[in-house]
Amino acid sequence: MLLSSATRSLNPQSFPSLSFSHSLSLPLPQPFVPNPSKSSRFPSLQINCIDAAQPFDYESHLKNRYIQSTSLKIAIVGFGNFGQFLSKTFLRHHHTILAHSRTNYTGLANQLGISFYSDPNDLFEQHPDVLLFSTSILSTETILQKLPFQRLRRNTLFVDVLSVKEFPRNLFLKYLPQDFDILCTHPMFGPESGKTSWAGLPFVYDKVRIGDEESRVKRCDKFLGIFENEGCRMVEMSCMEHDKYAAGSQFVTHTMGRLLEKFELESSPINTKGYETLLNLVENTKGDSFDLYYGLFMYNQNALEQLERLDMAFESIKKDLFGRLHQVYRKRLFGDNGEVEKKTRFPQKLLGLCNGSLIEPPLDNARQDGS
Template sequence: MPPLSLHPFPPKLIPTPSLLFNPQSPNLYPQSSHLYYHTPNSTPKRRRFGLQIKSLDAAQVFDYESKLAAQFRSSQTLTIAIIGFGNFGQFLAKTLTRQGHTVLAHSRSDHSAAAAKLGVSFFPDPHDLCEQHPHVILLCTSIISAAAVLSSLPVQRLRRSTLFADVLSVKEFSKALFLNALPPYFDLICTHPMFGPESAKESWNELHFVFEKVRIGEEGSRAERCEKFLSIFEREGCKMVEMSCVEHDKYAAGSQFITHTVGRVLGMLRLESTPINTKGYETLLDLVENTAGDSFDLYYGLFVYNKNALDMLERLDSAFEALKAQLFGRLHDVVRNQLFGNAGKVRPLQEENVNQNGAALVRSSIAGRPLKVHVLDSSGDDNSMLRVGIVGFGNFGQFLAKTIVRQGHKVLAYSRSDYSDVARLLGVSYFSDADDFCEEHPEVIILCTSILSTEKVLMSLPLQRLKRSTLFVDVLSVKEFPRSLFLQRLPPYFDILCTHPMFGPESGKNGWNGLAFVYDRVRIGNEESRVSRCDQFLDIFAQEGCRMVQMSCEEHDKHAAGSQFITHTMGRILEKLGLESTPVNTKGYKTLLNLVENTAGDSFDLYYGLFMYNANAMEQLKRLDNAFEALKKQLFGRLHGVSRKQIFENEDDSQHLLPTPSENESASTSSLEALNIQNN
């Protein structure tokens, strides 16, 4: 019997290769093939078959690229079990499933519906979950319940090489918990995504992810699995920061805990958006919104489980007390001066003579000095342009002058300090003598002095040298005070416009578009020219895109006390803390740093003026003080409740609620001992 042939053709029928592949043919294979066959010991014979042969021995279709891609994806994906499938666990699961990882979940509450929507397998029983042998167990519980939840897991049902990870906001506690509660054959990594569902709702790009590889097995597969887990966050654009747990908690106390504290204090004030929000106030509103969604348990955990938090709370308390002492100390000095014979420095108006029309007759104290004026060449007058005089040519006066000059208006300036060089660079005519300044008859005079010196500067001006229809404007941060001052001290033939640009050189450096400009037409003459002039002045700010808000001075001060004064107060408190940027800044902490930067450039006189000359400021300061005290009572009251449980009820579970204080914890330890806290 002849040997079995595996050739695709019948035995003894061998196709001629030259006809199967004909390079001369336009087709690779002929449409009708003439096959030659032969038998042993015979010459080839031609035989026609009614067959059309397209190919012979063609390789079956196989998509190597797809298979390799599938193998690569499989090698890069993990089975991750999320323990604690609440708000944050679901937040992480969205990204994990999107990246192709298999996600399992267990929680004491029933989140099966939410899990199904996210493509997550939910297990009410932790035994069932552990028997699935996930590569990673990700602890997403609250800080307070972490110990109890971890101890409830049947870890004996897991593979002994399983990687445990946590995402708690404190790291020394979670590291100690893992090391003490888990057998040594499990891998451990402590992590902290420095963001949450609110701060990272757009993306995780550029947000910090902190981690410490606490214990990773020596096998290459275990190290590779750890890197796969970290790559989840790296692929989303996170800034990966490898840092010890001790170092993390030190930075977090100065950033995360302070951020949440400020957010909660401001939340207690029930701050609301106003028609005249400043950029700084809007950042505070955003901060309140970002922290309001977090439970008190989270904040309480930041306080109790970070040994540095109590020290930061005490520093914040001391800074607030120091600021109040500074405010009231300054106020006390003013009252003393008024009561004990030095009132002339506070109210110089009492020594000045006023004529029957109310115009001051006192000449400038520098009237005898030689004329020092730099007048620009101006050929021809344009009725559409104003002659604007700026009294007080410091930082803010120069800031306004740049835009007013750019719009083509003629700007004159007078100040007690010599700003002639700066004025020349800006295209401003500078006068060192108030009489010379007033004799130029500016149509508008803007008072750009500090709140504290406004009255003194106003009454030093030789008003009799001005045209009787001159428009007086102020740009102070309080409005009832300058309104009252202008009405009392300026003759009735002068026009009065009270304004407040709700921005400054820092917040308005990139343009005024969209920024609020508040104004109140206190007294404008009936003549069409005077009404038109007022409108023309307001148009300077409207042309720059300002949001023009017409509002009474009284209403302004009510809103400003709840926004501007609170903003400056928080900025100055945080400045006294000496906050610095850290390697793990959160969005909220960046907000606080920006707030400090924006308020630190303002003088204490400005802040004191906001307090002294706004009738609503004292009430806001008291509310802020009460809110801070209430928050501290809430923190320490809860801490006291835990202590009572430990002392009088001897509950086993409570031993996990408090960390052991370190030996070098001085101020924190003394405060905790005062509450009779015993640590097991």
């Protein structure tokens, strides 16, 4: 841009966005006048040449547009350990994260680059694309009943990540308006088992209610794509099937981990690989709250059956051990003879063993006399 002034020069400092400037002063040529003796020289003309090139990176512009078109605004309700764990990966995929919890996590959220809202009304007025439930199983219904759904867009996608599936599914169908989409999911890993990588870890999901509109289908796929891109093993199954399988895997795993923790399993200088596996099991389960374990038991109708089967299996092993012990003990006492004595004395010994102690029945008088 070329500027000229007959009276003053242009101050480049008044334009801080300009990159550089060049200044050139030239005298104007003498004009032709009829009477040169009465003419005066014009003031000098100063010309400033300013380069105002603006930075523009077309590739960055395209990248930003792509990120905006593929990103989701995800609001997490329940910003505890698991909610924080998931949010870090969501952020890495360039999604906008909002959070709400009964505990004030404002400081932590600010460190992560997450907007925290203590009031759910303020959170819902941000109109998130996805509302992610990461609450405890026990508090889910209470929290769900208090949420101001009227402040959300009518087609908001509701997602849960609870460890049981039929329970939140039924709650969502009961309390959510018909226009809301429902996706029930269970990342079958946690902050411990998924701290290094999610590759190969199972992610179970059930598209309970997703609208037919292309935008709603794509939104659901974008959310699932986060876990797929992290390398999770994506497993689509009904909530009923999930709870059936989870009772036989997750609940039993937590039960054995808590049992061994109560047993006070400790490391030793001669640990075997199998023993190390048991120690790792205790380490992975002891970090979870008892409320989680109780929720797995209370809100999965298959859990009680698995607990009873565990109890029966333990009793069966005890009977096998004591049965073998009875045979060995009988042979040491009586050898291969004394069939009559076996018939009369062994039931008494068996009764003593079953009561928890080895009680030696009294010998008859003939045996005491040595005859």
